[in-house]
Amino acid sequence: MKTSSKEIAYQDAPALFDELRRQGKRVVQCHGTFDLLHPGHTVHFEEAKALGDVLVVTVTDEEHVNKGPGRPLFSDQLRVRSLAALACVDYVVLIPFPAAVEAIECVKPSVYCKGKEYAQDTVDVTGNIVNDRKAVEHFGGKMAYVGSVVFSSTRLLNQHFDAYAPQVKSFCKEVASECDKEHFRRAVESFSDKRVLIIGDTIFDRYSTVNVQGLTSKNRILSGRFLGEETQAGGTLAVFRHIREFTENVKLVSLVGTEAWVEDEISRYVHPNEDEIVRIPEFTTVVKQRFVEPLPTGKELSKLFSxxxxxxxxxxxxxxxxxxxxxxxxxxxxxxxxVMDFGHGVMGPDVRSFVQEKAPFLSLNCQTNANNHGFNLINRQYHRADSFSLDETEMKLAVGRKAMDFSAELQHLRKAFGAQYAWLTRGGTETLGEREGEESIQCPPFEVNIIDTIGAGDAFCSVASLAACSGLPIKTATFMGQLAGAEAVRYVGNSLNVKKSRFLKGSEAMLSV
Incomplete structure (x- = not known):
């Protein structure tokens, strides 16, 4: 709800700022999250305002904030309202995009201001500052670096607010003690050297949204009005998209049918020189259609049936x-x-044997789902892996018991496979990590605001596999996987993939606790 004449809707802003320029006004722009306003921001804005006639502050909306799990702490409305209350700020615009380029295109400032710490491009872990500068100069503006008083909102929030649960803070401090932010960044950048072959089942997740109207009068079955649907690239295609953010050296071997729509979907994500997907007419491309209710704000997606x-x-x-x-x-x-084995036909006995024999470093995810429940057990289908991850249900089925010491059983399974790394993800309870030669670790869940858990395990496995192949310590590797999974639960299914820029910004925030 708009509370001030300073608050301008994104769609209305370009016309307003065009008019100000026609009047000869010099427009200055600042952009950011501004999750916690502090004296450093006030000085930053005052120094920016001195460079022109009108100060516009653009704010990243909460859907696109990349500060890691639990952020932003304050809602869009509160952040915009707080900025509008400052005398030196003339206009505030909420921007529905993750980067600043769209904000710059909206305002077309004469001067675009960043903090003095951004004078060196290498400070920005996302690398977006280069694109920002190009956008500013494209519209005839210039960059300026202001802010004689510098604070970090992230550090202040971590130190003085309960942005993270105590156990999350404790784990992040342990990771930071062995891998500081710069070392972490270098480790992630080193993933670009990895050559990766992804093998497994391609799945298309179709979300059909319906408005439940109630029970029919004659048959007493659930009735709903169709609102729309979206098809998402899941299975190995989702994993390919995650991995592709970190390295360009990726090949994908999978299996699909020859339905016309499938080629359009594959070509959206996979370049021809990366595409080793086999097409055969007699195979039905795997589609998992979920009927869901409209996504309520701030709540988990409600699924009706599949x-x-x-x-x-x-x-x-x-x-x-x-x-x-x-x-x-x-x-x-x-x-x-x-290997992403969903039990849908790609990983037959001969393929499994060949891959286990030939893979230089084999990372394995052998999943249980409604179609293969009890028939696709990791310790029945495989005998060797260098790293693997599984969830609680998959562990219980593999062991054959409901009650167990999960850490002890994970260690036993790792040794049976001769694996260097092993993970057990237990949703909102914990993630257990094992590495040969290191103590077992327990990682708490990072994200509590969950939209959809579909695909979170795949995101975890993707990034954790890169970390394992790089020989990173178990705490650091687990932190990486957990952070990727925490990002994945914030959007519906596989509608988005893990973004390297968001991943690095999130890690920077969490390692600053």
Whole structure:
């Protein structure tokens, strides 16, 4: 709700600022999250205002804030209202984009101000400052670096507010003690050298949104009015998108049918020189359709029921041999082989054996779902991995018991596989991590504001696998996986992938506790 004439809607802002320029006004712009206003911000704004006639402050909306789990602490309305209350600020605009370029295009400032700490491009872990400068100069403006008093909102929030649960703070401090922000950044940047082969099932997640109207009068079944639907690239395609953020050296081997719509979806994400997906007419491309209610603000997505489009019989021997031939072209020339086995036909017995024998570093995720419950157990289908991750249900099925010492069983399974790394993700309870030669660790959940858990385990596995292949300490590797999973639960399904820039900004915030 608008509380001040200074608050301008994003769609109305360009016309207003065009008019100010026609009047000869010199427009100055500051941009950021401004989650916690402090004296440093006041000085920053006052010094910026002195460079022109009108000061516009643009604010990243909460959906696109990349400060890590739990941020922003304050809502869009409160952050905008607080800025509008400052005498030196003339206008405030909420920006529905993650980076500043769209904000700059909206305002077209004569002067765009950043803090003095950004005078060196390398300070910005996202690398966006270069694009910001290009956008400013494109519209005839210039950059200025202001702020004689410097504070960090993130550090102040971490030190004086309960932005994170005590156990999360404690874990982050432990990670920071062995891997500071600069070392962490270098480790993530080093992922770009990894050559990765992803093998497994391609799944398309279709979210069909309905407005539940109630029960029908005759048959007493649930009735809903169709509102719309979205198809998302899941399974190995989701993992490919995550990995592709960190390294360009990726190949994808999977299996789909020849339905016309499938090619359009694949081409959106996979470049032809990365695409080693096998197409066969007799195979039905896997689609998992979930009927959901409209997403309520600040609450988890409500799913009603699911319909799976999956062949009952798995592909025959000819297809398996063709997959092995395709995999064999690349497997010796990569650093990491990441297998995502959803039990939908790609990873047959012969393919599993070949990959386990040939992979230089094998990271494994063997999933249980409604279509394969009890039949796709990691310790029945595989005998070797260098790293693996599984969830609580998958662990219980593998062990054959409901009650257990999860840490002890994870260690036992790691040793049985001869693995260097092993993880057990237990949702909102904990994530357990194991590495040969290190003590077992327990990592608390980072994110409590959950939208949808679909795809979170895949995001965890993707980034944790890169960390394992790089030989990182178990705490650091687990932190990386957990941070990726925490980002994934903040959006619906696989609608977005983990972004390297958001990942680095989030890690910077959490390692500053």
């Amino acid at each position: 319909v799976n489009y999956i062949d009952e019989a798995h592909p025959g021997g000819d297809v398996q041999r063709y997959l092995i031939e395709r995999i064999g072209q690349f497997i010796a020339d990569v650093d990491l082989v990441l």
